[in-house]
Amino acid sequence: MSDLVIHVTDEQRQRIEERARQHGFETLTDYLLSLVEEDEPTKEELLNGFREGWAAAMSGDTIPASKLWEFIDLDE
Numbered sequence: 759m760s761d762l763v764i765h766v767t768d769e770q771r772q773r774i775e776e777r778a779r780q781h782g783f784e785t786l787t788d789y790l791l792s793l794v795e796e797d798e799p800t801k802e803e804l805l806n807g808f809r810e811g812w813a814a815a816m817s818g819d820t821i822p823a824s825k826l827w828e829f830i831d832l833d834e
Contacts, residue, residue, distance in 0.1 A: 766774070778789030814820065
C-alpha cells in the first residue's frame, strides 16, 4: 500500500468530512476509499436499464407517483 497526500483547505476538509457523514461513513478514509472502490455501471448496463424502463413505460407497466412514495417510505 502506498500513501497519498492531498492538500486541501480546512474548509474543504470540513465539507468532505460532512459529506462522508451524510453518506454514513464513520471515517474520512472509509469514505474516500469508497469513491474509488465503487462498481460503476458500464455504458452497456446503463443503456440496458434505460431500454427496459422505456419498454415498461411504453407498454403501460407503470406505477402511479403516489405509490412510489409508499416504496420510498418503506425504505426509511
